Amino acid sequence: MVAVFNKDVLSWYLITLKLKETVDANLKKSPSPQWQPLPRNPLLTNGTPGAGGETPAPALLTTRQDPASVAFPAQSPAHSPKPQDPEWVITIRGKLAQARAEEAACPWARLSVYRVPKSLRDGDDRAYSPQAVSIGPLHHGKRRLRDMERHKWRALHHVLKRTGHDVTAYLDALRPMEDRARACYDGRVAWMPADEFVQCLVLDGTFVLELFRGALEGFAGDLGYSRHDPVFAMRGAMHAVRSDMILLENQIPLFVLDRLLGTQQGRPEQTGAVAALAVRFFDPLMPTDTPMHRKDRSMLESSVAASSATASFDPLSEPMLHCLDVFRRSLLRAGLQPTPPPAARLWPRMWSVPRRVVADKRRQQFVHCVSELREAGIRCRRRNTDRFWDIRFDKGVLHIPRILIHDGTKPLFLNLIAFEQCHHMDVDATPGGNNITSYAIFMDNLINSAEDVKYLHDRGIIEHWLGSDAEVAELFNRLCLEVVFDINDSYLSGLSDQVNRYYDYKWSTWVASLQHNYFTNPWAIVSLVAGVFLLLLTTMQTFYSAYSYYRPAA
Template sequence: MVAVFNKDVLSWYLITVKLKETVDANLNKSAPPPGALPLWQALNRNLPLLTNGEAAGAGGDALPPRQEREREVKVQVQSPAHSPKPQDPEWVVAIRGKLAQARAEEAACPWARLSVYRVPKSLRDGDERAYMPQVVSIGPLHRGRRRLREMERHKWRALHHVLKRTGHDVTAYLDALRPMEERARACYDGRVAGMQGNELVECLVLDGTFVLELFRGAQDGGKGFGDDLGYSRHDPIFAMRGAMHAIRNDMILLENQIPLFVLDLLLGLQLGNPEQTGAVAGLAVRFFDPLMPTDEPLLRKDRSKLESSIGASPAAAAFEFDPLSGPMLHCLDVFRRSLLRAGLQPTPPPPARLWLKKWSGLRRVADKRRQQFVHCVSELREAGIRCRRRNTDRFWDIRFHDGVLQIPRILIHDGTKSLFLNLIAFEQCHMDIATPGGNNITSYAIFMDNLINSADDVKYLHDRGIIEHWLGSDAEVADLFNRLCQEVVFDINDSYLSGLSDQVNRYYDHKWSTWIASLKHNYFSNPWAIVSVVAGVLLLLLTMTQTFYGTYSYYRPMH
């Protein structure tokens, strides 16, 4: 077909072709395709000239199919209203790219599965060291740090001992964990996305085996290392001496955790029962026992429960530790649950007594900005409220009765601050925590922060046997509690101690008790003061008697 450059000739040619096709196909009975212009509109438009390549087919010497010719005829001339939109500016394109990245991140990150968090900057400011491992990294968040690389060779030694003892090949553990890689990855908050799947599986197997070897070796006070686990009595790591204190402190950090289901699987593979659960939790409680902030012995019923649940040997694989119901997340969560065993129920405020209502003013409202539970010890003493040691191993179980605040003994050592900071950070990050007592450690820390304002408050509690510390001075203990809950978001009404603080504040607002306390403090604080008061009272009575008889003799003289 030869290209035609005359518009009139082209128009008549197209009309002829179109009429012939209409007659042949009987197109008058069918509707035109949507979006096509009528023939008379197409012919009356300023159609573009056809070139040889456009009018001919692919080869240039044959007519195109009928549909192709119709498409060429039904050319739509775009009006300004249908013109394409101008391209977005570069800054809008950048915004669209960031939105696409946010959509991808939202879809790829199941927030409900998070359990190993990075401590928020607002909490770690001023005390970065309390959240950072100093000796060993557990899990991927701190893997590869220069100062922690020395411990890597001991992890490989632990894995070697496990494979030698069990007769397994390392692929058995790698293959078992590979299907759980995405589930484990979803537990971490941080830069785990940059770690390849095989690298994460290697990290979990290596670190998880190291943790289990420490747990199993500590079960019998370290005796099992030489007899059952195959380590030397002089081993620098697994002999439960030397660096074990620092390792234990690192393993309780929030950012230094491995999901518990990974540890359960690894231990199950070693014991020949991959489906077992609960064994690791029991071993973890025994391993972290030296970090307990109390030196009171376990109650008899609690001791029997722990012994029956943990058992004498992990090979039994029948023990299950469940201090509180519900699935456990990692070792820090297990330790927290063991602290809060038996649960914490909020203390309801008691009905006010008639004499209390008579002498009391309006109910004191806690200052939400200061998160004020109670007054400090010095102020409570002025109101007649005394503190007494309560004999229990549950350091959080505080009671109040008849003006006496009963507080269990708590032991403060060099690792207590880091321990409480990480427990509080976990409660702050895991806001919808499924375990009972979602903020009970935070509640206790804030209560003690309110109770202690100075070294004198610590000295008074120390003299009463409530606080035992290994720090340099009472002022350091006061500073420790005053810094625990900085920048912590907390509602005093959502606390197991809210009812107790209400009781204490009601008693504090009672004026009669304040007067009695002031009298005791000023006039009965020591034996000499008591003697002075008694002598003054006797002198006052004698003076009144003398005055009476002098007045009586004046009005009724003797005859």
């Protein structure tokens, strides 16, 4: 019994020792005391010397405080990280510093080749994407476009064979302008290594120049291509390739093409020659049923190539960005000027009662549709010019140039409109930054139905190769669905005021109604004349009856 008792006591004793050792070990690992006196500093005194000529600083420092915040109390700028900031705040400050650096660099000032915004390309992605060939880095390497790569290498081979140059001459010519070329693209092309980027510019740029020269000089002559070539011939895949080369995302800066052509010809610093070639190459894409007149084409080309262009060709007198910009400016040739607003005219009050009052000058449309304009006595007539945008209004008649609508018209206008939406034209010398958009919206307002298209087709204004008039109406109605546009900042704003002012007077409506109801065919005219004649006879009979009553015969 005693042995058992001693065993229990011994067990409790051992447990107590173990607990004591554990507590002691934890105490040794615990941090230093919370409050510690500061070391004496002879520079920190309270002004009353004590023993030894100095007084200990009365302040106490806690371990919860940051010593740097006490030693350096000055505040840092808002964007600089602070040691006491949490990690997520430091991340935010880093992003702000990055934004500040980007704002100072202003990279968008040099952009010219843009990614089409998602708001514009919804439902029409095919109209903005190349289908046969990629030009530039934005669509480089896509699987469905790789078949054309071997033809690009063939083009480069022909150039080297003709000129006797080594490929390094072209690589070295473009390498110094790599950063300048990268800055033109709004597509995050930083992922592409420098060597691959320069190779892409040389390969695609040489391909473009061969097409330009072949369209002007012929591929089978000095260029040395076979008449049966599947690409370098004026047939076969040429139409698809030309259509892809006008897309906004499928461009190469024009200064790159100028340097490549100048290197081929031994004049690396020349400019303007590529733009002149592009004007001729893209002539078949003009949205008219007749090509550009030879005289106009020669004037355009001379205005591009000459160092000092004439004033009548302002759109092509300044440096251009890329092929799409060249094509757009060639469309707006001959000094496009806005139509001035109409001067106030003194109409008789009885004929000038307006149907409505437009209180908001920021109208949502240029003009009414064709059907409504016809009811107001406004007619449409074809204007004999190949400048499809040059619309005039005179004495109740809209003079509209002829335009040809085909399968390539929609992608062409969509990319021109997207370029005007993305690029700030006011920094360029181009007169007006939304002229193509203005024309598209004007035609959209003018056409609401297949009947409107039929009327314009009968007047020789619209010629189309689509299946029906309804498809043409849908094409124009969908061109500018998500476009941001100020109708007052348009070259057609003054013309719109003239048309709407004419539309607002009742006299023109009464005359139009009379013509529409009583002068549509010979029988209606005969009925009208007979009715007027009977009315006159009835009036005369009534007069003589009344006259004989009041003044009977003697």
